[in-house]
Amino acid sequence: MKKLLALILALVMVLSFAACSEEPANNNGEEENNNGETETLTAENIKIGFVHVSDPSDMGYTYNHDLGTWKMAENLGISEDQIINKYNIGEDEGCATAINELIEAGCNIIFATSFGHGDYMTEAAAEHPEIQFCHATGSQAAGSELPNYHNYFTSIYEARYIAGVAAGLKLNELIENGTITEDEAVIGYVAAFYFEEVISGFSAFYLGARSVCPSATMITLKADSWSDPVKEGQIAQSLIDQGAVIISQHSDNTSPATTAEAAGVFHCGYNSDMSEAAPKASIISARADWSIYLTYAVQCVLDGEEIATDWCEGYAEGANFTSPLNTAVAAPGTQEKLDEVAAGIVDGSIHVFAGPWSGYYVWDNTEFTCAEGEWVEESETRSAPYFGYIIDGITRLDA
């Protein structure tokens, strides 16, 4: 009996490996019959697909991106049933399935919103040249040299800088009140991961705070996930326990805001206006208006024009902005200062990553100094952020 089993197993192995070597030949050619008919695309017949990493109930990233979708639909007169949303698609094989289902449903343009969707978008873009693929926060489009593959992001670091100024003014108020000493002006930052997109964000926020509160320092912890409401809240609590009096975040949910409120500290949000979730804590939120890009990209498809390979617009164009200041929580005089900073960003007199600061590059620890009067440019050569320095004053508690 044993021998028989061994024989069967051996046979199967041989057969399967024989199949391996033959298979690749007839792999193509499946989906090529659809290309024949060329119907002109209009606002009435275009189909648009979205791959979202979570769903709008996060009240954060996906909620905000979804707002952009509906605004785009309104701008272009596209009806609800022409838009197919795939929610809660992880950064794994499920993403490939979701993209294939969108293709099957006849989408002409497909957007994916999370960094880790990139590999699957790259493969799909190569296989389906007739469909446009747009990937937010990603960085693979230019390198792939595929004409139908595009990256987009906003220079959100500008809005983060402004939010950071509001946080710094709040720290000043707490110091003046005697609630904390100068040394206790600690910001806690809930980071999804440590890589450029997140580092660029927390550095901008920190530099904004330090521009008005020189003694400000920052501590960070990472969640290792874009969207994990429980963990984000736990991290916020841990940062508060370690002395943070203002919490900010690069993660998709409002749990850091509500945790800050429950602990009696303050908060600056991301993606959505988080003062709705935490009216007693959340001062201001840095937000992106995705409708600007979505409208642009879909319009390009309708007009038969090429979509930019890397798209990144900023505060001046309205692609990112800050939510209305929560005056019940913000320090007095904050609005005036924010208006001044915002004007400086628009006219180019304020550079977010301007010196003097020193720090080290996150991937190889080489030291770097940015002198007074100099600055590091962000989002000039590609849409995804590439600022990767850890500025002195920021401590990654888990690095």
Add this chain to the structure above:
Amino acid sequence: MTYENVKKEPLIRVAKRPELSSKKAMLIRFSSVLVALMIGGILILALGYNPVSVYAGIVEGSLMTPTALKATAKIAVPLLGAALAIAPAFKMKFWNCGAEGQITIGAIASTYFALYQVDNLPTPIFFAVTFVVSAIFGGLWGLIPAFFKARWGTNETLFTLMLNYIAIGFVKYLRIGPWMDKGQMFPKIPMFSKSARLPDVLGVHIGWIIVLVLVIFIYVYMTRTKHGYEIAVVGESISTARYSGMNVSKIIMRTMFLSGAIAGIVGWMLVLGTNYTLSDTTANGYGFTAIVVAWLAKLNPFVMVLISVFLAVLQKGSNTIQTNFGIPASASEVLTGLILLCMLGSEFFINYRFVFRKKTVGGDD
């Protein structure tokens, strides 16, 4: 009737049923699914959706388009594989809750070759080597708790469960550390090159053929071989096994090696056939859901095929209703949980019945 019997009989008591006809048992199982769908329907109504269209959405989203069908198959295949892996251990009453970790370790082994050795090996050799290495590593991971159980009588449920987290922690270390994607500077392991991917047969990676062969292998192994007989005896009574001269330690370790090896093969097909990379979620809960599959199938490999397909339909379908109806992920998980609960609960009614206190005291049993 005896005079000592003064204690009053409880109002309701649970009694073992005499053997139920298989027709009746099937009827109970079938109606349990109906009950589950009804309770689920109430849940869907409460959320403000139409139950009929949501259920139709589950079927449509898992079976009705080619992509959906393939995706469902890609869930069913590893699930069935994992259930087959734990079957011999469960037959031995060795509660292997560690298939998740054994899958992961097998996946890690294959990933090493896919990342660093794929260009050095001809394709058939590459797949053969990764297959064997994944099986060995998965088997060794399964052997650890078996060794401790055989040697010191440790609790295998806890031991195997905890090893899962060590395996997944190891993936985290590799993802953030030595195997990080240097090209993207993002803490993830790179995608494998095309030559490291299992070929498709009828649109699904070749793993499905291997798993179907494993169905026959496990069936024959458990019912027609000396090993299978020994497993059954150890499962019924270790003392009996010892008394009849079996080397119980050896049987436990051998069986767990086999169990872990099959799980390792599942890891092999997951990374090389489905994900094309390794992540913390590569095992994706298959090792745990497999316990439900094995249990519902009463360890019968052929029934496992049906149950895995059914659960795969539920899983893929519930993903689709999240998308199409905007039903929150948590709600669709509750729905699948309900269906599973009712199915498992029905086994209770097949094996036991409620006996109500009779009015007159009679010794008629």
